[in-house]
Amino acid sequence: MNPGTPDLKQREYEDSDEPCSSSWKGQVSPKDIPSEIEDADDCFDDSGDDSTDSTDSEIIRPVRKRKVAVLSSDSDTDKATDNCWSEIDTPPRLQMFEGHAGVTTFPSQCDSVPSVTNLFFGDELFEMLCKELSNYHHQTAMKCKTPSRTLKWSPVTQKDIKKFLGLIILMGQTRKDSWKDYWSTDPLICNPIFPQTMSLHRFEQIWTFWHFNDNAKMDSRSERLFKSQPVLDYFLHKFRTIYKPKQQLSLDEGMIPWRGRFKFRTYNPAKITKYSLLVRMVCESDTGYICNMEIYTAEGRKLQETVLSVLGPYLGIWHHIYQDNYYNATSTAELLLQNKTRVCGTIRESRGLPPNLKMKTSRMKKGDIIFSRKGDILLLAWKDKRVVRMISTIHDTSVSTTGKKNRKMGENIVKPTCIKEYNAHVKGIDPLYFTFNSE
Structure with missing residues (x-):
């Protein structure tokens, strides 16, 4: 099993649109450390009932706050204009996967x-x-x-x-x-x-x-x-x-519990394991096999540099990367397309969404879908219990059934295809965690 679980991951709080309830201690640069607060708008697997959803922000205990300098990030400076985006959905033409998946070195006795x-x-x-x-x-x-x-x-x-x-x-x-x-x-x-x-x-x-x-x-x-x-x-x-690995990969964090003396040890009071080392991992979505990993060392690298570094060995052969809103931005999606890599995942409102799409989300009703497209980049918002914002260079705006039924109405639950496949493939970091929490 991989070190830690996504339940223990932290999100970059200086990017958040909401007040931060967690404090970072020690000599750790917050530039590329995630904070959990922004993930409150993620929707992994909704069974369709009306039960109350709980988020990590609800269980964070009040802590003494201290002033933290807000550090700029490439992803935060994304500018979007309505002139670049269209409301005409043109499905991307997906290239054939150029890799060769499978075992390359066999043991002398496989059993x-x-x-x-x-x-x-x-x-x-x-x-x-x-x-x-x-x-x-x-x-x-x-x-x-x-x-x-x-x-x-x-x-x-x-x-x-x-x-x-x-x-x-x-x-x-x-x-x-x-x-x-x-x-x-x-x-x-x-x-x-x-x-x-x-x-x-x-x-x-x-x-x-x-x-x-x-x-x-x-x-x-x-x-x-x-x-x-x-x-x-x-x-x-x-x-x-x-x-x-196969074509579908997932990029996320794992946490290694650690209370020793490290300059890059991270602290999050909202988690069971409060002191830990942050590890970014690229895993195969189906099996959870670790393909590459990097330990965060608080050296002040920008987010795009981190993404390109950890994905480095798998760029250029049309892998599909599923990642959450901490890593996604329109500029990052464009950069990965130039490196023959496609992405899908949730995205924060401040990471390059056009103004027109931002305004429309406030008037959405449950089940509504709105989108904007620029070339192969699709930005989509879907309203369920809350608005889920997605970015994908893999999918179009089609919808599909999840195989589940609404407990009250008995109707088949329908979601945008990009959200359905994101839920299926983002589990690579810790499949057991997501399986347990989706029941």
């Missing part, structure tokens, strides 16, 4: 779990971990005048690393007050598997010198993920090469 695991956890990974661990031990030993107990060293092998990682996983299954309790001889709390696998002293050595990159190469120009970048790059390379 063997170790063989499949070895595709991602190869010998080169464990060799790198052994090298960096030994290197860090050597650097530490050179600084110490009197060798400590942990410096009585024997070379670490790949087998040692595998045992160490296995014990770390087991620790998550059997919780204890102290990690040393796993080697306790007390019959009431002992776990024989731990001392049988590795001695406490050896585990402590590896834990002390656990390292992923050479500190000697670090300088003031190094990125904030320098110490973990080699491992991250290794897995991203595996994700991209072992399997090629």
